[in-house]
Amino acid sequence: MFKKLIVILLLITQVVCAQKSAVQQLRQRLMTEQDSTVYTDVLNELSMKWHLSNADSCFWYAVQARDLASRLDYRKGAADALNNLSIAYALKANVKQAIEYENKALMYYRQLDDNSNACQVLMNMSVFYSLAGMNETGEQYLYQAMDIGKKLVYDSIYSLVLINYAIRFNNDTTRRDSVQWAIKQAKKIAGHYPGCVRDLYYIHAFEADNLFRNGQQAKAVAWINSLAAHAQKDGLIYVAIDILEHIEGYNSQGYQLDIIPYKERIYALGKIAGYTDLMLPQVISIYRYYTKAHNAAKMAEYGHELWTLTDRQEVMKDSRHVNYLDYFLKEQELNEWHLSNKVQQEKLARANTQRLARRKLIAFLLGILLILGGFTFTRYRSYRYLRQQEELLANMNAEISDKNRQLQVQDDFKNKLISVVAHDFREPLQNIIRVSALFRNGDAEAVLRQQLIRDTENSSRKTLEIFDNILRWIKSQLSGFVYAPAPCDLKEMFSGVLTEIPEGLQVAGDYEMLQFVHRSLLQGAATLGKEIKVVAEQEAERVKVMVISYPTVLTAQQATGLFAYEDAVYSVQGEGEELAMRFIICKDFMDKMGGHIWANVAGEQLQLIYALPSFS
Known part of the structure; x- marks a missing residue:
């Protein structure tokens, strides 16, 4: 369960190398900050920081931030506070309330067109719905987060979404290639952001899984232990817990090792960070192990822890308890609205004396704007008309030039055609003149006369044929010609x-x-x-x-x-x-x-x- 929930803890965007130092710096900013909206942002940052080590402090700062954001009507601050409240309730194993707050945060982020935070919230909701047993719905939210994240080029948020995808489908053999792709892309993006140290822990853990699958089980276990130790040293307790759970996965895949010390270590880390409500599966597993081993001391220790956790789970199921904080915050908001209403009434009384002057000033400015707008519109229409006339003239000139070129080509062809026709008619006419002269003088022999007559006939027939073909061609060029194949x-x-x-x-x-x-x-x-x-x-x-x-x-x-x-x-x-x-x-x-x-x-x-x- 914790492994699925861990993605909500990936929302921070700063380097977490010294958690206590970062919290101290934020507290000092609260003491000196004068701007109310910035003060709200610092409260939200503190809430996010505290979830690493104390879920109750995370909750307290989120409540303060939401209260202040509501008074200021600061939607970004309200959305961040709702997001932090969602994390706090999830850490307390109250998934129903976590989903409710996350839905409100998503609505605000979408109204603000804050795609980066909307991507984070969708990613968290995919985890919450999976924890509630609605895996298909959870996957739909995850795909929505990936669709938004891939448009955020080299955004560190997309790295978190890809890691979440790899966590979700790491044990699905049918998606091995897509998981490896997601890890590779996340590593590439993380390399562009020095603050993504946390992401690299997860990426190295997946690389350890690859070693395990390739037969290097002992090396994979040693690597996981080293990563968890370094994460705990850096204050990344939730990362250390998630990395250690990889060893439980190795054990479930048949690798023989004593898993109980790892479960006890995970539970101890969870108690340090205030995640005890999420540790119920670990406590049950440890208690059953020591029951079978007849270890009375351990049975008593973990039996008490088990009773405490189950009793708290029953209390959390009480709907009145679940909604108590929500009712309290709504009541606080209502009181603030009453106070704000009184202040507004006083301001309204003072504003009435200034309203008439403002209206006159606005009317005067609107008149000037209308005059300027009319003048601008008239000039623009004149400009557009001149441009259209220029384009029309240019098109007409281009069309005339094209037609002139075509006419010139056709004129050259017709001139050549006339030359050919004249040349072809010259020969038969000369033959006719020659025959006429012979007949007139009577000095040609009969055979020669017959030969000349035949030549004249042949050349005339040839010329007539050429002329007929030219006429047919000219006819085919006329507009009334109809081709019938x-x-x-x-x-x-x-x-x-x-x-x-x-x-x-x-x-x-x-x-x-x-x-x-x-x-x-x-x-x-x-x-x-x-x-x-x-x-x-x-x-x-x-x-x-x-x-x-x-x-x-x-x-x-x-x-x-x-x-x-x-x-x-x-x-x-x-x-x-x-x-x-x-x-x-x-x-x-x-x-x-x-x-x-x-x-x-x-x-x-x-x-x-x-x-x-x-x-x-």
């Missing part, structure tokens, strides 16, 4: 070309657009390479088509720009602007059909690739 059989469309296309492989696209793309890719492959083949394959929900020619005259860098407005002509320089225009139109057609088109150079191969959705 249809199934297109790839093997049929590439008839007459060496292909690796599976039978029945279809893509969703516009047949005429796709035919233009195929003719352009084949023409480009023939122009930029020699041997040509076509490969098509299904990829998930799309079809990828590659027109491959080799060896190629292009570099990888040139291939990447074949289908871009700015780079197409540069990429095929020396091969004609007509081919560049075709590739650019191919890119637009693919965008309209929801596909992608690009080019790669792999070794000596030029790969002209497009991908369209599969028609299935």
